[in-house]
Every structure is written in structure tokens, then in C-alpha cells.
Amino acid sequence: MKSRFNILKLIFLVLISSTLFAFSNWKNRDRNVTDIHVEFYGENTMFITQSSVSKLLIQNQEGVTDKAKRIIDLNELEAALKSNEMIKTADVYMSVDGEIYAEIEQKKPLARVLSENFYIDEMGSWMPLSENYSARVPLVTGNINKSDLKGVYVIAKHIDQDEFLKEHITEIHQNSNSDFKLRLRTNNIIIELGDTTALQTKFNNLKAFYQKALKDNIIDSYSKLNLRFTSQVICTKK
Numbered sequence: 001m002k003s004r005f006n007i008l009k010l011i012f013l014v015l016i017s018s019t020l021f022a023f024s025n026w027k028n029r030d031r032n033v034t035d036i037h038v039e040f041y042g043e044n045t046m047f048i049t050q051s052s053v054s055k056l057l058i059q060n061q062e063g064v065t066d067k068a069k070r071i072i073d074l075n076e077l078e079a080a081l082k083s084n085e086m087i088k089t090a091d092v093y094m095s096v097d098g099e100i101y102a103e104i105e106q107k108k109p110l111a112r113v114l115s116e117n118f119y120i121d122e123m124g125s126w127m128p129l130s131e132n133y134s135a136r137v138p139l140v141t142g143n144i145n146k147s148d149l150k151g152v153y154v155i156a157k158h159i160d161q162d163e164f165l166k167e168h169i170t171e172i173h174q175n176s177n178s179d180f181k182l183r184l185r186t187n188n189i190i191i192e193l194g195d196t197t198a199l200q201t202k203f204n205n206l207k208a209f210y211q212k213a214l215k216d217n218i219i220d221s222y223s224k225l226n227l228r229f230t231s232q233v234i235c236t237k238k
Contacts, residue, residue, distance in 0.1 A: 038102045047107070047109075056084060111140045115144055116146060138159060151196050154196045168186065180195070
């Protein structure tokens with residue numbers, strides 16, 4: 001008899017707990033959203049502002065604050081943020097007390113195309129210019145096709161990954177035959193790069209030549225450097 005009573009008691013407690021949990025969950029879902037928090041992470045946090053992100057969230061669901069939690073579609077909000085051309089990744093979630101959090105990583109620009117005013121980002125895609133910040137990256141000129149940025153992207157990525165190149169190269173110029181020229185910050189020296197084959201070897205040759213010419217105090221004597229041939233650097237004096 002006692003065993004049966006204990007079983008009934010346990011069942012009763014389970015039912016009560018389940019009922020209270022369901023009621024609490026229903027009340028929680030019916031609570032209103034109280035606030036939006038935007039957090040940026042990663043090294044690029046200047047191109048889009050917290051207020052701009054908040055506006056994206058508000059425009060997508062006609063305002064989210066003071067709305068019941070149960071009618072907020074977090075997946076839809078996240079998709080809206082990811083569709084922005086300055087945002088690389090976005091994670092949107094809601095706290096128990098009804099606050100929405102958006103964690104955002106912005107895209108990283110590697111180069112800026114002058115003719116159409118857009119950036120080439122770290123994934124090789126294009127991203128628009130920002131009204132809030134202008135990135136200090138090489139300028140891209142010449143015959144640029146927005147649907148085919150592969151050559152420029154490969155060069156820009158090499159530059160971004162090398163401190164010497166980032167400091168000294170200011171321009172990437174693409175010719176109509178997909179050959180490339182670069183411009184050095186020092187005296188606007190032109191570098192004939194050729195195509196994108198053996199880029200690492202070509203850039204190693206450039207760095208070795210530059211350091212030697214700088215040491216010998218003759219770098220200002222040159223107007224053009226030809227890196228097309230991987231075994232040598234051909235120099236043109238002023």
C-alpha cells in the first residue's frame with residue numbers, strides 16, 4: 001500500500017511540475033522584447049554602426065521591441081543581417097528576459113576599385129564603400145570586370161598577408177590583357193608584375209631588391225622595376 005502511495009505521489013509531483021513548467025514557458029513566450037544589443041567582433045568594426053544594424057532589425061520585422069517573444073522570428077532577423085553586403089557573419093539570439101542580441105563580424109576589404117567605387121573583400125567578392133569609414137588599402141585601376149575579380153583578388157590577398165607589401169604598394173593596375181602593374185609608395189615607382197603566376201617568388205625578388213637598393217641609397221634612381229622574370233629584376237632608371 002505504501003509503495004502504491006509513493007508511486008501516486010511521484011506521478012502527482014511530475015504532473016504538477018510539468019504543468020508549472022508549461023505555464024511558465026507560455027508566460028515567458030508571451031513576454032515582450034525589451035531591448036536590442038549589437039556586438040561586433042573581429043578586427044573590422046568600423047564599416048557599419050550599431051544603429052545601422054538596429055535599423056535593419058527594425059525594418060525587417062517592423063520593430064521588434066515591445067512585441068511578444070513568441071512572434072519574433074530569429075532566423076529571419078539573422079538572414080536579414082547576413083544579406084547586408086558589409087556583414088560577413090551574424091548570430092542572433094534572445095535571452096530569457098526578452099533581450100535580443102546580434103553578434104556580427106564585418107567583412108574585411110583588401111583593395112578598393114576606383115572606377116566603380118567598391119571594395120574587394122577577403123573572400124574575393126565585392127563590398128560597397130562605407131559612409132562611416134574608409135579603409136587604407138591599395139587602389140585598383142584599369143580594366144576591371146566586377147564579375148571577374150580573381151586576378152586582382154589574388155594579388156591583393158598576397159599584399160594583405162605581407163607587412164612589407166602592405167606598407168609599400170599603393171596601387172594595383174590591371175591591363176586589358178590581364179597583366180598587372182603595381183605602384184610603390186616610394187617615388188611612385190612602377191612595377192611590371194605580369195600575370196599572377198609565381199607571385200610569391202616575384203614578391204620575394206622585389207623585397208630583396210628593395211632592401212639592397214635602399215641600403216645602397218640608390219632606390220630613388222629608378223622609375224620602373226620589371227618582375228616578369230622570376231630569376232631577375234630588370235630595372236629602368238629615371
